Amino acid sequence: MKVLPLGGGDEIGASCYMVSTKYSYFLVDVGLRPRPFQNTPLFPKIYEYVESWEDIKAVFISHAHLDHVGALPKAFQYNPKMKIFVPKHSLSLLYIQLLESLSTKNSKQKRLCFKEDYDEIQYAQKLVQETLDAVEEIPFFLRRKIPKTNVYFEFWPAGHILGSASIHFSTREGNLLYTGDICNYNRESIPNLEYRTNHKTDYLLSESTYLNSQYNLTPQEGFDALYSNVQKIVEKGGIVLIPSFSLGKAQEIAAMFQKRNQSVKKPVPVLLDGLVKRITKIYEESLGRTAYHVLGTKYCKEMRRLPPDPDKFRDELTKLSGCVILSSSGMLLVGSKSAYWAQALASDCRNAIFFAGYVDENSPGKVLLDFQKSNGSVAINGEKTQVKCSVEKFYIGTHAHAKGIKKIIKLIGPKEVHFIHGKASLKLIKDFENRLNSKSVRGFTFSKGINFNIHEFGENN
Ligand SMILES: [Zn+2]
Numbered sequence: 001m002k003v004l005p006l007g008g009g010d011e012i013g014a015s016c017y018m019v020s021t022k023y024s025y026f027l028v029d030v031g032l033r034p035r036p037f038q039n040t041p042l043f044p045k046i047y048e049y050v051e052s053w054e055d056i057k058a059v060f061i062s063h064a065h066l067d068h069v070g071a072l073p074k075a076f077q078y079n080p081k082m083k084i085f086v087p088k089h090s091l092s093l094l095y096i097q098l099l100e101s102l103s104t105k106n107s108k109q110k111r112l113c114f115k116e117d118y119d120e121i122q123y124a125q126k127l128v129q130e131t132l133d134a135v136e137e138i139p140f141f142l143r144r145k146i147p148k149t150n151v152y153f154e155f156w157p158a159g160h161i162l163g164s165a166s167i168h169f170s171t172r173e174g175n176l177l178y179t180g181d182i183c184n185y186n187r188e189s190i191p192n193l194e195y196r197t198n199h200k201t202d203y204l205l206s207e208s209t210y211l212n213s214q215y216n217l218t219p220q221e222g223f224d225a226l227y228s229n230v231q232k233i234v235e236k237g238g239i240v241l242i243p244s245f246s247l248g249k250a251q252e253i254a255a256m257f258q259k260r261n262q263s264v265k266k267p268v269p270v271l272l273d274g275l276v277k278r279i280t281k282i283y284e285e286s287l288g289r290t291a292y293h294v295l296g297t298k299y300c301k302e303m304r305r306l307p308p309d310p311d312k313f314r315d316e317l318t319k320l321s322g323c324v325i326l327s328s329s330g331m332l333l334v335g336s337k338s339a340y341w342a343q344a345l346a347s348d349c350r351n352a353i354f355f356a357g358y359v360d361e362n363s364p365g366k367v368l369l370d371f372q373k374s375n376g377s378v379a380i381n382g383e384k385t386q387v388k389c390s391v392e393k394f395y396i397g398t399h400a401h402a403k404g405i406k407k408i409i410k411l412i413g414p415k416e417v418h419f420i421h422g423k424a425s426l427k428l429i430k431d432f433e434n435r436l437n438s439k440s441v442r443g444f445t446f447s448k449g450i451n452f453n454i455h456e457f458g459e460n461n
Pocket residue numbers: 063065160181
């Protein structure tokens with residue numbers, strides 16, 4: 001068995017792995033890079049293994065984040081006969097994610113993500129629709145076979161976002177577990193990660209987003225810090241903006257507020273805005289109100305729709321006090337709802353902007369975070385804005401830390417572990433291997449974007 005990382009090997013973005021066994025080829029995830037113009041996985045490399053796209057029998061999607069699924073329409077265009085398998089609850093999220101990425105302000109750039117020569121947005125939309133019509137949603141723990149192959153597969157809940165899965169493959173050349181993005185802390189908005197060990201795993205392809213991170217707060221500890229700071233602002237009538245990723249992070253934060261509000265004397269009202277609203281609805285519809293219910297509860301409501309005009313957001317603020325606004329985008333991208341709210345809130349020292357996760361070095365959110373120490377104005381939503389409010393960053397993760405990955409390796413007991421989806425160095429992995437102190441694992445590798453020859457690796461170690 002061989003695994004060729006076409007993207008996502010030693011990076012977060014463009015996750016795409018070509019798995020080849022003696023008799024069959026399939027793809028696991030087909031994501032995009034977050035930056036425009038370096039968008040697609042290395043599809044031409046596919047020809048190192050196959051003569052034609054028609055040889056690829058199936059594509060598997062682990063979850064609906066664009067770094068795992070954004071290039072699916074492009075792959076479908078290359079081979080419309082390919083089976084597309086996604087985990088349960090993913091299809092409505094895929095619709096929203098893929099179509100939304102076509103209709104943002106940067107749609108011209110975004111469309112490049114799909115195919116370099118898309119001139120017409122309608123054409124891209126049609127392709128997304130055709131791609132999603134071909135998708136088959138598979139329940140968790142249901143063992144299925146890729147048609148015309150000897151490969152069996154199962155999706156297992158990965159605890160990352162709604163419908164996120166790890167994928168277990170059984171082949172004649174050994175069994176492979178692809179973790180996808182995983183989080184094995186207790187979750188409030190979705191079912192927890194659940195692995196079944198009745199199937200043996202020889203080769204583990206593990207994500208390593210936070211393997212190298214200094215942060216080791218649990219999501220709950222991160223939320224505790226956020227909540228106590230929010231309380232201080234809200235008690236004085238201030239408003240806190242939490243810019244958040246619309247899929248996954250926002251729902252987890254909303255659910256954490258919901259739970260905490262039930263046990264405190266002065267609950268914190270939370271208003272949801274932006275794409276967060278639509279995605280939260282999908283969470284409620286998919287999981288059912290008994291399992292997940294945030295919208296329309298006493299202290300968590302949807303914001304009414306405001307037109308994209310800074311004055312309208314300022315007017316709306318005059319009617320509000322002592323609350324949290326949870327809105328996308330997480331990095332205050334120009335034109336996003338969170339950027340409009342930040343623009344309206346920033347000049348009042350009673351307010352706060354609290355980031356709750358990853359903020360890219362080149363994003364407007366990072367500019368604001370770096371700026372806070374000095375006085376003056378900074379560009380928010382593309383306009384110079386006086387900043388007098390507090391600006392801070394908290395950490396509420398939706399990925400496993402090194403400790404969690406270690407736990408998974410011990411539980412699964414693979415012969416080999418290969419780290420992907422991160423920037424772990426060989427030295428770091430050596431340290432990790434020593435700390436894990438496992439005699440059963442024969443070896444660890446770090447992909448460096450090159451292909452693993454899993455079978456040979458096993459024999460040589
Ligand atoms: Zn993800």
